[in-house]
Amino acid sequence: MKIEVCLQSFLFYSWMRSVDFRSRRFAFRGAVGEPSASISRVDNVQEPCNDICLKINRSNGLKTMLKRKGFDSGSLSSANGSLLQNARGFLLFISPKSYFFIQCRSEKKGMVKTMLTGLQVAVLGGDARQLEIIRKLTELDAKVYLVGFDQLEQSFAGAVKEKLEELPFHELDALILPVAGLQPTGEIETVFSSAHPQLTKTMLSKTPDHCLLFTGISPPVLTKLAEQAGRTLIRLFDRDDVAIYNSIPTAEGAVMMAIQHTDFTIHGSSVAVLGMGRVGMSVARTFANLGANVKLGARKSEHLARAIEMGLTPFSIDQLPQQAESLDLIINTIPSLVITSQAIAKMKPHVFIIDLASKPGGTDFQFAKKRGIKAILALGLPGIVAPKTAGQILAGVITDLLKDAAITKGE
Numbered sequence: 001m002k003i004e005v006c007l008q009s010f011l012f013y014s015w016m017r018s019v020d021f022r023s024r025r026f027a028f029r030g031a032v033g034e035p036s037a038s039i040s041r042v043d044n045v046q047e048p049c050n051d052i053c054l055k056i057n058r059s060n061g062l063k064t065m066l067k068r069k070g071f072d073s074g075s076l077s078s079a080n081g082s083l084l085q086n087a088r089g090f091l092l093f094i095s096p097k098s099y100f101f102i103q104c105r106s107e108k109k110g111m112v113k114t115m116l117t118g119l120q121v122a123v124l125g126g127d128a129r130q131l132e133i134i135r136k137l138t139e140l141d142a143k144v145y146l147v148g149f150d151q152l153e154q155s156f157a158g159a160v161k162e163k164l165e166e167l168p169f170h171e172l173d174a175l176i177l178p179v180a181g182l183q184p185t186g187e188i189e190t191v192f193s194s195a196h197p198q199l200t201k202t203m204l205s206k207t208p209d210h211c212l213l214f215t216g217i218s219p220p221v222l223t224k225l226a227e228q229a230g231r232t233l234i235r236l237f238d239r240d241d242v243a244i245y246n247s248i249p250t251a252e253g254a255v256m257m258a259i260q261h262t263d264f265t266i267h268g269s270s271v272a273v274l275g276m277g278r279v280g281m282s283v284a285r286t287f288a289n290l291g292a293n294v295k296l297g298a299r300k301s302e303h304l305a306r307a308i309e310m311g312l313t314p315f316s317i318d319q320l321p322q323q324a325e326s327l328d329l330i331i332n333t334i335p336s337l338v339i340t341s342q343a344i345a346k347m348k349p350h351v352f353i354i355d356l357a358s359k360p361g362g363t364d365f366q367f368a369k370k371r372g373i374k375a376i377l378a379l380g381l382p383g384i385v386a387p388k389t390a391g392q393i394l395a396g397v398i399t400d401l402l403k404d405a406a407i408t409k410g411e
């Protein structure tokens, strides 16, 4: 396997000694197993390799440490002056005097990938988003167990279907739950099986201490279970990066709903977007780009200022009743009752309310129904309108976190 590398303009050995590797980006020209001559000279600077860090270690216990990292003893004793690579994509340069251990986590073409080789992950139920997660995990060579996928026709090399109670819990490095976590009863919901396996504290307690639990959100039953078993629960939707990426299919889903449920164009219509968080900002921009006259309701002055900067018309959220009469479409992202009966009472009959905020939403739905105003709590739009993209978003974050876990585990 070729390893593309960029070096500066003096001997590799002295360059390595002089550089603060944690702050530099670099790569190597050479091939695994080739003698050092080919990598000892400075070469043209290539595209930099991201996220490389290097450890130079000269302690007596070094060989033991390197063996633990997956470099076998035979290659260590015979490989002076060579560049070696272990199964997880870590590099080791061995000069006659020193070992240089390199963690290369670049995904760029032609560069070394950090794989998930050696990690064992169970994917427990879920929907089409999980298929992207499974695809990425197997591509990166993790051993994957699938629970609740017995009706799935598609197969993935490196993934085996298993019953929940037959999982090798004591060997698992991670469990990936559906984005909604668990049902209130503790059941794992899955669209690829008619069974509803039940995750228990006893099962979780059998996993190693480092085992990570991934979920989108965490209902109380799951939070409690993870606490009782002492396992780390990662709520992916709490992360800014996931929320921002997810806001893209959410905004597209809101457009889809507006088109499906109204008889007027978005272009030229009067749209109120409530909330200027990660979803609100994307939704407001999307509707404005489609030619709607977007008013943005928020409570913070900085959010109102941002609305002006984006070319929108801001208003204080408590002024919604005064704005209501002028609106055709209202899209709420505030998880608190903001579309009150007072506001609904002022709305025109053709208004359509799309409430995106998590259950129970921010609308007085009962009063809206009474007044004949169409209002829909539209949850889980990314999984509905773009399960592939939504799955890829989650897969990217999960595998990045697992790569870090793999590095920690290997140390």
Ligand code: NAP
Residues within 6 Å of the ligand: 243, 246, 247, 250, 275, 276, 277, 278, 279, 280, 298, 299, 300, 317, 333, 334, 335, 336, 338, 355, 356, 357, 358, 378, 379, 380, 381, 382
């Ligand atoms: P976020 O970044 O936290 O934004 C929430 C916004 O609501 C913030 O601007 C916040 O403003 C405002 N807010 C909260 N309480 C308020 C109140 N009482 N009065 C006025 N403003 C208030 O959250 P997000 O990521 O945008 O997500 C928004 C909602 O959409 C969440 O409930 C999320 O679960 C949901 N969501 C739904 C979908 C779907 O498919 N339907 C997809 C993704 C997310 P302050 O800064 O002033 O508090």
